[in-house]
Amino acid sequence: MHNTTSHNGFGAPNAANSAALMSILTNLIPGLSLFTSLSSEYLNASTLPYFGIFAVIILAYGVTFGIDGPFQLLKSCVTCTAEIRSTDEVYNYLMYWISKQALSTEAAQFVIGTKTNSSLVYHQARSDFDFDKELDDSEESTFNGLSKTYRNWDRMKAIRYTPAAGTKHFRYRGYWIAFTRCEENRLPGEQRREKILLSCFGTKPRIIKKLVQEAQITYLEREGNRTAIYRSHRPHPGASDSVEWEKCASRPRRPLSTVVLDEDQKNMVLHDMEEYLHPSTRRWYSNRGIPYRRGYLFCGPPGTGKTSLCVALAGVLHLRIYVTSLNSNMTEDGLASLFRDLPPRCIVLLEDVDSAGMTGKRETGLMEKDVEDRDKASATKGISLSGLLNIIDGVASSEGQILIMTTNHIEKLDTALLRPGRVDLKVRFTHADKDVAQGLFLAIYSTVEADILVKKSGIKGHSVDDSLLGGSDRSKGPVVGRDAIGSGLGRFDHGKSEEELQIMAERFGAVVSSWKLTPAEIQGYLLKYKTSPEDAAKGLEAWRNGEEKHEIIA
Numbered sequence: 001m002h003n004t005t006s007h008n009g010f011g012a013p014n015a016a017n018s019a020a021l022m023s024i025l026t027n028l029i030p031g032l033s034l035f036t037s038l039s040s041e042y043l044n045a046s047t048l049p050y051f052g053i054f055a056v057i058i059l060a061y062g063v064t065f066g067i068d069g070p071f072q073l074l075k076s077c078v079t080c081t082a083e084i085r086s087t088d089e090v091y092n093y094l095m096y097w098i099s100k101q102a103l104s105t106e107a108a109q110f111v112i113g114t115k116t117n118s119s120l121v122y123h124q125a126r127s128d129f130d131f132d133k134e135l136d137d138s139e140e141s142t143f144n145g146l147s148k149t150y151r152n153w154d155r156m157k158a159i160r161y162t163p164a165a166g167t168k169h170f171r172y173r174g175y176w177i178a179f180t181r182c183e184e185n186r187l188p189g190e191q192r193r194e195k196i197l198l199s200c201f202g203t204k205p206r207i208i209k210k211l212v213q214e215a216q217i218t219y220l221e222r223e224g225n226r227t228a229i230y231r232s233h234r235p236h237p238g239a240s241d242s243v244e245w246e247k248c249a250s251r252p253r254r255p256l257s258t259v260v261l262d263e264d265q266k267n268m269v270l271h272d273m274e275e276y277l278h279p280s281t282r283r284w285y286s287n288r289g290i291p292y293r294r295g296y297l298f299c300g301p302p303g304t305g306k307t308s309l310c311v312a313l314a315g316v317l318h319l320r321i322y323v324t325s326l327n328s329n330m331t332e333d334g335l336a337s338l339f340r341d342l343p344p345r346c347i348v349l350l351e352d353v354d355s356a357g358m359t360g361k362r363e364t365g366l367m368e369k370d371v372e373d374r375d376k377a378s379a380t381k382g383i384s385l386s387g388l389l390n391i392i393d394g395v396a397s398s399e400g401q402i403l404i405m406t407t408n409h410i411e412k413l414d415t416a417l418l419r420p421g422r423v424d425l426k427v428r429f430t431h432a433d434k435d436v437a438q439g440l441f442l443a444i445y446s447t448v449e450a451d452i453l454v455k456k457s458g459i460k461g462h463s464v465d466d467s468l469l470g471g472s473d474r475s476k477g478p479v480v481g482r483d484a485i486g487s488g489l490g491r492f493d494h495g496k497s498e499e500e501l502q503i504m505a506e507r508f509g510a511v512v513s514s515w516k517l518t519p520a521e522i523q524g525y526l527l528k529y530k531t532s533p534e535d536a537a538k539g540l541e542a543w544r545n546g547e548e549k550h551e552i553i554a
């Protein structure tokens with residue numbers, strides 16, 4: 001990216017007037033701005049007024065004869081323009097990229113905001129504030145002390161600068177590019193939407209494609225070691241079929257080891273997905289005429305880790321997650337359009353498939369008409385079973401998507417939904433057994449690698465992916481001996497050795513596992529005693545007897 005241009009090529013004595021004239025002309029005459037930019041760079045400045053005179057003649061010609069054609073013809077002969085609408089993610093790429101360029105702040109007018117888009121909440125910029133670094137550099141450790149220094153933490157968002165509406169010119173890899181930010185035409189009552197026009201000289205858009213590609217890479221690299229989560233949302237609440245994906249979160253990748261489940265079960269799912277995503281697998285499927293898709297069903301009571309496992313798997317596999325629910329007044333057309341808008345490689349998390357129309361069992365011997373009637377009845381509530389099956393089967397035609405459906409009531413689901421090809425692997429999530437309860441205890445009180453990495457930047461024995469799996473040995477889980485490496489826990493240091501914790505965890509697991517609790521319940525209890533495993537053990541009796549206060553009583 002090089003300097004931006006300004007329209008200041010007229011002679012010095014009348015610089016202001018000339019600049020004003022050129023500004024009017026460039027607004028009136030398409031393509032003129034590119035000529036002037038180029039000429040101010042390569043030609044003698046004194047030639048610029050001739051462009052102005054030429055433009056006035058063309059303008060007069062157009063006005064006199066009311067003909068728009070010559071302008072368009074001229075423009076299409078010498079420039080090439082790409083249109084990018086704000087409803088498309090490419091818009092985010094470009095706005096993010098442009099916000100990183102000097103052009104955005106050097107222009108006479110620019111937009112300051114926490115979003116790089118305009119009225120649409122398509123993507124919200126993540127704060128660039130580095131909490132870990134700030135914490136490390138801080139001498140303070142009390143809440144009051146810290147909150148005095150960082151009292152704006154929770155409100156802090158990165159501030160972005162983007163060009164205001166209008167056309168800006170800049171040079172990209174030696175080529176002139178015109179960047180126009182303007183409003184899309186809209187029907188009365190429609191929401192305001194923006195678009196970007198990217199123009200370059202010549203009829204080949206090669207340089208525009210390069211720029212967009214670079215913008216995409218810049219945008220995606222910014223996600224870095226984070227998992228992007230998209231959720232379905234309705235941009236126009238009135239229109240029931242208009243549903244779009246909206247980026248709702250970008251979280252640090254969750255290590256798989258932080259999801260406490262049976263290790264074999266976890267690894268089986270991971271290996272299954274890895275195998276499916278392997279580049280050669282796709283060809284293997286197509287050579288055999290098998291639709292290249294993979295479906296999973298995560299079933300179990302609420303709070304047993306279904307969503308957590310999904311997020312952790314997305315982190316390990318470097319995939320984005322697209323979440324939608326059949327609960328949220330979704331229509332068939334809406335769901336179908338969401339599935340059409342998915343990128344090739346991603347995880348689609350379809351929550352609560354047991355809702356509404358999906359719970360009816362398809363009884364054997366049911367007449368076709370009966371099925372139709374039932375589908376119609378359930379369609380009025382949302383999505384019919386056959387509608388969902390069609391949409392899921394449609395995923396077969398796309399590439400490399402992983403469909404994960406979740407349910408709390410597998411017994412209610414129709415066998416048609418569960419058949420292989422739609423659900424290839426079922427993963428059952430249950431109440432915490434002894435091992436899981438013990439694992440949750442250790443997960444809270446042991447020093448994990450990330451605690452140490454924050455403090456001791458020198459200890460980086462594992463690659464990112466290894467650390468996401470909990471070390472190079474996946475079976476070992478997240479726990480790292482505190483004694484071996486030293487603790488970075490600070491105020492969370494409870495002073496227990498690894499052996500002591502192990503003994504306490506075993507006792508805790510043995511007691512708690514008989515109570516039929518979900519991992520979420522156990523985690524919730526332990527979080528109240530973050531700094532003291534002893535107190536957590538002591539409080540068990542009261543918890544069992546219901547004397548534990550879960551709510552704040554006024």
Ligand SMILES: Nc1ncnc2c1ncn2[C@@H]1O[C@H](COP(=O)(O)OP(=O)(O)OP(=O)(O)O)[C@@H](O)[C@H]1O
Binds near residue numbers: 258304306429521
């Ligand atoms: N197996 C687990 N290991 C670690 N944490 C867990 C586990 N199960 C639940 N949790 C914790 O409990 C909370 C809720 O978990 P999660 O959302 O994954 O449950 P879920 O099964 O998807 O629930 P729902 O069916 O209500 O969506 C999260 O904070 C998560 O960290």
